[in-house]
Amino acid sequence: MVVVMESGRNRYGSPEDPSSAGWTEAKRMRLFSEEEPFVTEFGGRLPGVEVEYETYGELSPGRENAVLVEHALSGDAHAAGWDGKWGERPWRERKPGWWDGIIGPGKAIDTRRFFVICQNVLGSCYGTTGPRSADPATGKPYALSFPVVTVGDWVRLQAKVLDELGIERLHAVVGGSLGGQQAIEWGLAFPERVERIGVLAAAPNLSAQGLAFNAVGRHCILNDANFRGGDYYDGAPPSSGLAAARMLAHITYLSEDGMDKKFGRRLRSDIEHGGFGAEFEVESYLSHQGRSFVDRFDANSYLYITRAMDYYDASRRGGGDIVEACRRIDADVLVVSFDTDWLYPPEACRNFSRALAMCRKSVTYVDLSSPYGHDAFLVETERVGGLLRPFLEKRRASS
Amino acid sequence: MTPGRVSAALKLADFASHFFGVPAEEILRFVEERRDNGRARSAPHQAYCWQDDVLEQEIPRGASVLDLGCGTGELLARLIERRGVRGQGVELSSGAVAECVARGVPVIQSDLDEGLKGFPDGSFDFVVLEETLQTLRRPLGILREMLRVGKRGAVSFPNFAFWKVWVDFAVGGRMPVTGSLPYQWHDSPNIHLFTYGDFADWAESSEVSLSKVFVRSGEEVRPFEEGDDFRGEEMLVFVEKKQLRE
Numbered sequence: 355m356v357v358v359m360e361s362g363r364n365r366y367g368s369p370e371d372p373s374s375a376g377w378t379e380a381k382r383m384r385l386f387s388e389e390e391p392f393v394t395e396f397g398g399r400l401p402g403v404e405v406e407y408e409t410y411g412e413l414s415p416g417r418e419n420a421v422l423v424e425h426a427l428s429g430d431a432h433a434a435g436w437d438g439k440w441g442e443r444p445w446r447e448r449k450p451g452w453w454d455g456i457i458g459p460g461k462a463i464d465t466r467r468f469f470v471i472c473q474n475v476l477g478s479c480y481g482t483t484g485p486r487s488a489d490p491a492t493g494k495p496y497a498l499s500f501p502v503v504t505v506g507d508w509v510r511l512q513a514k515v516l517d518e519l520g521i522e523r524l525h526a527v528v529g530g531s532l533g534g535q536q537a538i539e540w541g542l543a544f545p546e547r548v549e550r551i552g553v554l555a556a557a558p559n560l561s562a563q564g565l566a567f568n569a570v571g572r573h574c575i576l577n578d579a580n581f582r583g584g585d586y587y588d589g590a591p592p593s594s595g596l597a598a599a600r601m602l603a604h605i606t607y608l609s610e611d612g613m614d615k616k617f618g619r620r621l622r623s624d625i626e627h628g629g630f631g632a633e634f635e636v637e638s639y640l641s642h643q644g645r646s647f648v649d650r651f652d653a654n655s656y657l658y659i660t661r662a663m664d665y666y667d668a669s670r671r672g673g674g675d676i677v678e679a680c681r682r683i684d685a686d687v688l689v690v691s692f693d694t695d696w697l698y699p700p701e702a703c704r705n706f707s708r709a710l711a712m713c714r715k716s717v718t719y720v721d722l723s724s725p726y727g728h729d730a731f732l733v734e735t736e737r738v739g740g741l742l743r744p745f746l747e748k749r750r751a752s753s
Numbered sequence: 754m755t756p757g758r759v760s761a762a763l764k765l766a767d768f769a770s771h772f773f774g775v776p777a778e779e780i781l782r783f784v785e786e787r788r789d790n791g792r793a794r795s796a797p798h799q800a801y802c803w804q805d806d807v808l809e810q811e812i813p814r815g816a817s818v819l820d821l822g823c824g825t826g827e828l829l830a831r832l833i834e835r836r837g838v839r840g841q842g843v844e845l846s847s848g849a850v851a852e853c854v855a856r857g858v859p860v861i862q863s864d865l866d867e868g869l870k871g872f873p874d875g876s877f878d879f880v881v882l883e884e885t886l887q888t889l890r891r892p893l894g895i896l897r898e899m900l901r902v903g904k905r906g907a908v909s910f911p912n913f914a915f916w917k918v919w920v921d922f923a924v925g926g927r928m929p930v931t932g933s934l935p936y937q938w939h940d941s942p943n944i945h946l947f948t949y950g951d952f953a954d955w956a957e958s959s960e961v962s963l964s965k966v967f968v969r970s971g972e973e974v975r976p977f978e979e980g981d982d983f984r985g986e987e988m989l990v991f992v993e994k995k996q997l998r999e
Contacts, residue, residue, distance in 0.1 A: 686859070707861050708871025711841065714817075719861045720850050741854050748857030 366450050368436070374450065375410045375435030375458045375465055380481055382406055385514055388490075392476075392511065398501020401490055405515050406481025407431045407473040410457060411465035413521070420521045421463055421746065422512065423453065423472040424529030424536040427603075427659055428651055430480035433472040434458055434465075445650050455735025462739030463746065468525065473512050475536075477503045477658035485654035486587065497654055498584035505532075505666040509539045513547070526746055528552035530731035531698070532659070535666050538706075542671045545684040552688045552742055554731040555695050557702035558668035558676050558709075564697055567606050568660040571599030575653045584654050596653040597644030604643045609694030609727035668706075676709045686716045688745045690738065692730040693723045718745065759788075762924055773916040773983040783917055784924055803974050804883050804909045804989045805831060807967050811907070811991070812836060816878040819903060821865055821895065822885030825849050826858035833858070841877070843869075866890045869898040877903045884987075886910050888942045893955070900961065900994050909989040914948035916983050933987050949982045956992060965991040 369376045383405045386392040391399040408431045413420060423433050432446065434457035440446040457463045457470055474482040477500065485500040516524070527540040527548050534556025541551045560568075578595030580586055608616075617636035625631055632638035672678025687710050691703035700721045707719035722737055724730040731738060762784045770777035805828045812818060814836050820829050823842030826849075832838040842860035844850050853860035861871075866889055880903030886892050887910055899906045911933035912918075921929040928938040936943065949966075956963055966977035968985035977985070 688854075704861075704863060705871075711861060711871045712873050712876075714839075714873075714876055716839075716841070716859045717861060718854055718859045719863070720854065721847075721862050723847065740851065744855045744857055 366448070366454065369450075373458045373460050375454070377438040378408055378410070378432065378435035378451070379438050380406050380408050380431055382481065383515055383518060385511075385518070392507075394501045394507045395504045396502045398503075400476075400483065400501065403476065403483045403511065404481070404487070405473055405476075405483075405511065407471060407515060408433065408435075408451075409472075410434055410470040411468055413469040413519075417521055418523060418525060419468050420516070420524050421468045421470050422516070422524050422527045422540070423457065423463070423470055424527065424533035425452065425472060425475070426529070426531040426533045427663065428600075428647070428656075429533065430478070431472045431474040431482075432480075434470070443650070445646070452732065453735075456739050456742065462735075462743040463528070464743075468746070471516070471519070471521075473515055475503075475508045475659070475662075476511050477655060477662065479652035479655040484652070485584065485658060486652045495585075495587045497587065498657075500654070500658065502661060503658055504662050505535055505539050506543065508662070509536055509543050512536075512540075513544055516547075522547065524548045526550035526552060528554075528742065528746075529556070530554035531556050531728065532663050532666075534698075534731075535663070535668070538668050539666070541683040541685050541687070542668060542679060545682050548685050550688070550745065551683070551685045552690075552745060553703075553706070554690045554738060555692055555698050555703075555728055557698045558679075558706050559666060560663060560698075561702070564606075565664055567602060567697075568664055571602050572657055572660060574598035574602070575657060578653075581653065584657075586653070591648070592653045593648040596648050596651065596656060597641075599653075599656060600647040600651075601640040601644040604640060606697050607727055607729045609696070609725060611694060612725040612727055615725060676706065677712045680709045680713045680715065683710065683713070683715055686745075687718070688741065689717065689719045690731070690741055691719075691721045692727065692734070693721055694725060695728040695730065697728040758924070765920065765923060769916060769920055773919075774980045775916055775984060780916070780920060783920060787921060787925065802827070802883070803969050803987075804828075804907075804967075807974065807989055808832070808881065808907060809835060811965070812838065812879055814838075817841075817876070818879045818881060819843070819869075819872065819877040820881045820883070821869075821899070822882065822888075823849075823853065823858070823860060824883075826853035826856045826860060828881065828883065829853075829858045830856045865895050868894060869902050872902040874901055875904055878905065879903055880906045882906065882908045884909055884911070887945050887947065889945065892945050892947075896955070896959075896961075900992065904993065905964070906992045907989060908952070908992060909987060910947070910952070911943075912949045912982070912985050912988050913946045914950060914983055915986045917986070919983075931986070949985060949988050952988070952990065960995045961992050962995050963990050964993055 386403050388401045391401045392403050393399055429452050432451040433453045434451040436450050437446040459466050474480045477484045479486050485496050489496045527537045529537045534553040537551045537553050540548050575592050575595040578592030580590045581592040620635045621633055627633055632641045669676040669679050689703050689707045691700040707717050710717040724734050726733045766777045766780040769780050817839040820842045823844050826842055829840035829842050833840045842853055842858055843863055844860055845864050850860055850862045880899045889895055917931045918929040967989040968977050968981045969987045970984050
């Protein structure tokens with residue numbers, strides 16, 4: 355039963371809004387066993403996997419209205435609506451799901467029409483099995499004995515969940531950033547199961563600069579005195595390392611211009627100057643981002659998920675050639691980039707759309723102008739929704 | 754206009770009538786209209802797109818069509834709906850691209866001056882370039898690309914040799930403003946204006962044949978006739994590479 359707790363109406367709306375997915379409750383599914391383990395791309399074996407997922411809307415009798423939404427690095431299955439059990443995850447008290455502006459009754463991904471599914475990825479810390487979960491062999495958290503996972507593993511596991519839900523074919527897979535790469539991977543791994551792919555702020559792989567940022571983030575965690583080889587679950591977690599990783603990553607999510615507009619060089623007036631506290635507003639913003647992240651995220655999960663992001667390269671499906679890889683795709687594709695995104699810059703996204711065009715696929719590529727950098731796919735819900743809505747509603751060009 | 758200019762205009766109308774094969778009264782009417790209305794945009798840009806009507810007739814059912822500078826995607830939406838074509842657009846303007854998406858027309862937001870990188874040789878039956886060529890920095894580059902990517906091309910453009918352009922320029926001494934060239938010198942996107950003759954010269958020197966030419970003159974749309982190099986306001990030309998003799 356959903357325990358409805360009091361949650362004040364605020365700038366994010368409220369669960370009572372007619373366009374809100376309302377109160378939500380996560381579901382769990384147990385898959386695989388000692389006899390039939392989940393085998394990862396790298397050969398790791400997981401004797402049991404639990405997947406946390408949420409759904410919104412109703413599956414149609416013909417089961418053809420399912421839309422899979424993919425979350426990014428630090429995301430979870432709570433894509434829309436208000437968590438009815440926010441007491442267990444207090445940071446959800448005042449905020450709806452991470453894509454609430456896009457998903458809901460009458461919104462771009464219209465839950466009156468579509469059955470929306472969002473699953474937490476393998477290795478994360480939001481209900482799906484990950485390094486913090488207990489290894490049945492020892493009864494203790496896996497920590498770094500958890501197998502390395504890949505985007506391919508995630509998508510394969512998601513497909514298994516859909517099998518269990520009786521969903522053979524997806525109307526669409528949509529995601530931003532690392533979620534966009536999962537959408538690409540869906541089109542490559544299961545071309546016969548997906549009709550539309552929406553890729554936002556994501557390219558077929560991460561650039562050397564992106565790899566470098568992830569490396570520094572992991573360096574911060576791995577060298578935190580509390581890290582202790584990942585076996586920190588019985589003591590203090592490597593919070594300062596994780597916070598530093600998050601602060602660094604957050605810089606890559608914003609644009610230079612956006613940061614200037616939001617903070618400029620403004621100094622806080624409420625603290626003493628002349629030392630090394632968070633004196634500049636941008637400093638204070640980042641340290642807040644770092645602090646609040648450590649309350650809700652597991653450092654080991656951060657290592658595993660950024661590694662999966664590093665490894666992902668869609669062109670591997672074509673022997674290193676992205677055009678060859680794209681030939682596998684059968685879906686109509688929408689690619690959206692943001693002109694100030696320097697993590698997955700427009701040129702990388704445009705090249706992906708050109709590779710699709712090269713294979714005579716039906717492709718739409720749009721470069722939106724936004725001051726929000728990489729984060730724009732989460733922030734610019736109105737404009738992103740304006741592109742997603744017709745893309746999801748139109749008849750397929752290539753069928 | 755001074756009386757001297759008016760009498761000069763009469764002489765010009767007489768001369769132009771012989772030269773262009775247009776009735777002198779029509780030329781005088783145009784000159785007077787310009788005198789009365791000044792350089793206001795008296796002839797508004799055609800709201801309907803005659804080229805689209807011709808293309809809908811000429812492009813076979815089920816063909817694949819690449820529309821370069823597809824604008825808001827009207828032509829492609831129409832061809833997809835009525836002719837069952839496989840359509841793909843390329844457009845630079847963000848606003849227009851958003852409208853394509855709203856119509857469900859596949860479109861790649863990209864600058865045509867960067868070429869058609871990404872589209873393989875011969876991947877479309879038709880490549881359409883409507884009213885765009887004269888706005889490009891490297892028009893010949895896109896023509897070459899067009900015939901690389903497409904088996905046939907369809908190019909439409911305002912004909913700068915159209916008699917009204919000529920007369921407007923001669924009488925007014927200002928950059929010509931007409932229905933198909935509705936801009937002032939400073940706000941015009943048309944940076945490479947050319948005539949039907951220029952286009953034909955390019956085709957001749959590039960081993961390209963003009964398989965069909967349609968002309969709009971006023972309200973009338975017709976296949977190219979003798980003298981239309983001056984009477985045609987806008988042209989729609991179907992081009993293909995000449996078959997090389999063995």
